[in-house]
Amino acid sequence: VQLQASGGGLVQAGGSLRVSCAASGRAFENYYLGYLGWFRQAPGKEREFVAAVRLNTGSTFYSDSVKGRFTISRDNARSSIFMQMDSLKVEDTAIYYCAADKFPRQVPGDGITEYDSWGQGTLVTVSS
Secondary structure, eight states: OEEEEEOOEEEETTOOEEEEEEEESGGGGGGTTSEEEEEEEOTTSOOEEEEEEETTTOOEEEOTTTTTTEEEEEOTTSSEEEEEEOSOOGGGOEEEEEEEEOSOOSSOOOSGGGOOEEOOOEEEEEEO
C-alpha cells in the first residue's frame, strides 16, 4: 500500500489548511473494513493520533485536541481522505502523517503500532 500525503504549508494562527492522502496499490483492497487516519509529530515530541475515518461506514474519530476544529472525510471511492483544519493554533505545527489500518476494529487505534502503512508526511506550520 502506498500513501501519498499532500497539502501542508504555512498559515497564520486562526487560519485554515486542508491536507489530503491518496492510497494506492492492489493490497489496499484489503483495507475496506479498516481505517485511514492522520497522526502528527511536532519537534521533540512523540507521534500522536489526530483523526481517523472508517472506510466502509465513513465514521469519524478525533483526538480531544482537534475535536471541533478539524474535519476528516473520505472520497466516494474510499481511497482518499481529506482533513480540513480550521482555527489552527501554533501548537498544531507538526509533520502530519497519513496512516492505514486494515483491521476492522470497533474504534480506530490511537497508537502507531496499530497502523501498518504510513505515508511520507506533510509539514504544517502555524505562525503566531
